[in-house]
Amino acid sequence: MKQLIIATHNEGKLREIRALLEQEPVQVLSLKDIGWQQEIEETGSTFKENALIKARRIFKATGQAVLADDSGLEVRAMGGGPGVYSARYMGEDVSYDIKNQAILSLLERVTEKERAADYRCVIAFVRPGRGGRALAKTAEGRVDGRIAYEAAGEGGFGYDPIFFLPERACTMAQLSEEDKNAISHRGAALRAILPHVKEWLNKA
Ligand code: IMP
Numbered sequence: 001m002k003q004l005i006i007a008t009h010n011e012g013k014l015r016e017i018r019a020l021l022e023q024e025p026v027q028v029l030s031l032k033d034i035g036w037q038q039e040i041e042e043t044g045s046t047f048k049e050n051a052l053i054k055a056r057r058i059f060k061a062t063g064q065a066v067l068a069d070d071s072g073l074e075v076r077a078m079g080g081g082p083g084v085y086s087a088r089y090m091g092e093d094v095s096y097d098i099k100n101q102a103i104l105s106l107l108e109r110v111t112e113k114e115r116a117a118d119y120r121c122v123i124a125f126v127r128p129g130r131g132g133r134a135l136a137k138t139a140e141g142r143v144d145g146r147i148a149y150e151a152a153g154e155g156g157f158g159y160d161p162i163f164f165l166p167e168r169a170c171t172m173a174q175l176s177e178e179d180k181n182a183i184s185h186r187g188a189a190l191r192a193i194l195p196h197v198k199e200w201l202n203k204a
Contacts, residue, residue, distance in 0.1 A: 007068035012157035051124035071121035141188025
């Protein structure tokens with residue numbers, strides 16, 4: 001069976017990606033599985049650049065097919081931030097309870113329109129092509145919502161307790177894992193990259 005490395009240390013993301021690849025004849029490996037310990041600096045200024053940086057770097061080191069994602073929260077009142085800095089917002093080691101409370105405070109007096117937010121995700125798929133050269137594809141997914149007035153829900157991870165979905169009248173953290181996967185930016189990006197992964201899996 002072919003092996004596919006998922007370039008993340010984030011357990012939440014790993015679970016979502018594993019669930020979406022469950023039906024495919026592929027052995028999914030995490031960075032932990034391959035013993036990857038190095039930090040990969042996300043020096044890009046877009047989600048796409050960062051996803052490609054991560055996937056190419058791991059492909060170069062292992063020669064194996066890799067899926068890497070870069071994603072983040074964009075809030076209108078924050079000029080589209082924290083965006084590519086979502087994980088680093090206020091510091092990488094600061095808890096999401098604190099980050100979420102800080103965003104709620106920041107938005108205390110802004111209009112409903114300014115509370116508009118989205119999650120975006122770009123997934124890069126890099127695999128060996130002819131002569132072992134890297135072949136790269138990318139796909140993007142997005143989900144629109146707004147920042148809630150207070151945090152709610154225990155599911156998901158990161159900013160999910162403050163990401164309100166008007167159509168569902170609840171936050172992302174109040175959805176079941178299955179429901180989140182069905183609508184999430186990562187789910188959409190993964191479904192969009194899946195034809196490329198399947199094409200590779202079907203190759204001799
Ligand atoms: P990345 O690992 O550089 O892609 O960082 C993405 C960051 O964006 C995460 O650490 C979270 O802060 C945020 N983020 C991305 N997707 C989600 C999600 O589905 N729920 C909550 N936060 C997310």
